[in-house]
Amino acid sequence: MLKLLWIATEIPKSEAVRISNTMMWIFAHAFLFPFLLLVPGGVDALSWVPPGPVEEVRKYDLCEGQNLSVPWNLTTDPVENIVSIKWTWKSGATSEERELASLLPGDSVNATDSRVGHVGSAGITINNVSASDTGDIEVKVTLQNQSSQLVVTHVARLLVMVAPDVENEKLTLEVDYTPYQTKTGVSYATLRCGRFHHRGVPTVHPMIETPDGQSVSIAAHNDHEYIYPLDPGGTTVGQYRCQLPAKNLCQDANLRSNVVDVKANDIRLNKLEHLLSQLQQEHDHDKQNTQKGLKQTKQELKQAKQKQDQTKKTLEGVKRDVQKNHHTSEELGHRVNAMRCETGVVTMYTPANHFAYRGDQYITFSKSFANKPAVITSHCLIDSDGGVNLRMTMVVYALSARGFKLEAKPWADTYIFQWTVCWMACLV
Known part of the structure; x- marks a missing residue:
């Protein structure tokens, strides 16, 4: 069961008569307010009984085009009445903020976006979410009792995932035998997984399936492909495959590449060619020095x-x-x-x-x-x-x-x- 932060603002006693009249009017119309209802125990919804402690932020990870539904519900004390409900969107990366919808007693929901609706007594729905909807969605309920006005809030955090854009919608894996300098030495076989036009939101990290059955995450990349140099000290030969987990793709199945076979003879040949090239460079250097001396x-x-x-x-x-x-x-x-x-x-x-x-x-x-x-x-x-x-x-x-x-x-x-x-x- 979720809990809420509440804020109370005292109202001067000189306004007691006016407040009493207002409270009687609100109480009389309370049963006409369509989203005041009790939440039965065990239902997956929020039960707010002000004053209450702060509830943890609930996170929603959706793919572009899916629908968001946050079924917030509210139960009030007999002496409390809802004055207004307002839903606001806030960016998690910038200070941008905009109102999504508001509701006053006896009125219908006033939404600023045709995709926005409400569910339950204080919940909200957003249809066909896009990457620009990523951020915090806050509901703010203003309540009135006999002596004060209360403001209760709750926040849902929305992340709209964008699938990576792969060339021809097909993940490819190639083995490059060009010598590649790493921190631990020279790798004579490098796997290249791609080609990406866009690496998605959040950024994807492909996995390499190794011949011994392990899955290794790849971090190094250039503009269009991820790079995985095989260990210079003990390269494992055999079959490799690159894949993107389904959770990064907004689909049920993993995206898997072709299989490449890293062969020991190819690695040895590449190493010998590299050493021969180094010797040739040294020979050319010595020859230049001799010619210079002559x-x-x-x-x-x-x-x-x-x-x-x-x-x-x-x-x-x-x-x-x-x-x-x-x-x-x-x-x-x-x-x-x-x-x-x-x-x-x-x-x-x-x-x-x-x-x-x-x-x-x-x-x-x-x-x-x-x-x-x-x-x-x-x-x-x-x-x-x-x-x-x-x-x-x-x-x-x-x-x-x-x-x-x-x-x-x-x-x-x-x-x-x-x-x-x-x-x-x-x-x-």
Whole structure:
């Protein structure tokens, strides 16, 4: 049996005579008021006997197009008479509020909506409900007794459910073997349940039926489908199905998708393709770095050649100056020897040496310079393991007019098969 919140407002004693006359009129017409009746025990209706405690809000979940019936009934004390009844709708999400209907003694129900009617003594009906009817429906009954006016209220909460809109009214399930990154790793098989144009009110959450008979709710989704990545650590192979429970659909039967078969071989193949793609990306990255290094070496060699050409032009100028100034051949030779360049190639690693480092190499110039020359080195040929990064160092030391020593080694996990170094020594 439900109970109500009541509010009492005291009326001044100076109006006692007027109230007494009013009460006599109301009492005389009470039996003509069509919705004042007693409620027998055990009937599923409300029995209000003011003053009474607050009744819990009764909830009604309906589908669009169904009819709402809230059979509120009222029983009054002999000294109480109904002054008015008013039904109001209030939005649960906003402050919007509107009157649905009202009733005065001796009158018929005055409804603001043709769908609204009344049932019992204080109940209400709404035919063909829609999503916009979702909210709280309140009935407010104003009573008058000998000394005060009472206001009793009750609330029903209505939720109008809207079925989801599925493409072609058919739920589909697909298995996508594209790698999908999850919080726990990469999933190589992802179930996609859809396609949804609208996910309904309240929002639906499809269930996945797994091969071991469990039902798992799906939460992740994009605009048109729900996404269920299979566990990267232990994917269960077998048959899966997606379904929407009937309570979300406003129909008797569940909406079920086709069955998809997740196969272990497909998952393994997808995983291998993913790993191969990663290796290819790493190879392309290393290749780009090698090409970049070779391009830089070619640029350095080009610059060295330009410097050599410039030196040659300088020497030719000197020669012309000598000839012009009648220098002796001995003096000219001395100047030429003093300003010259020499190049060469030295092998640091060869297959014949079992791919081992040959040690620091000492390079002797074909002819000693007049003074200590400048030496530059560059990579001529590199054959290394492409599975790791290329890390190499070259150091020139013990430089003199007669020659120099060269140290050229890899470091970390770089493995060299063959390596030759080009060098150039110039004194200008």
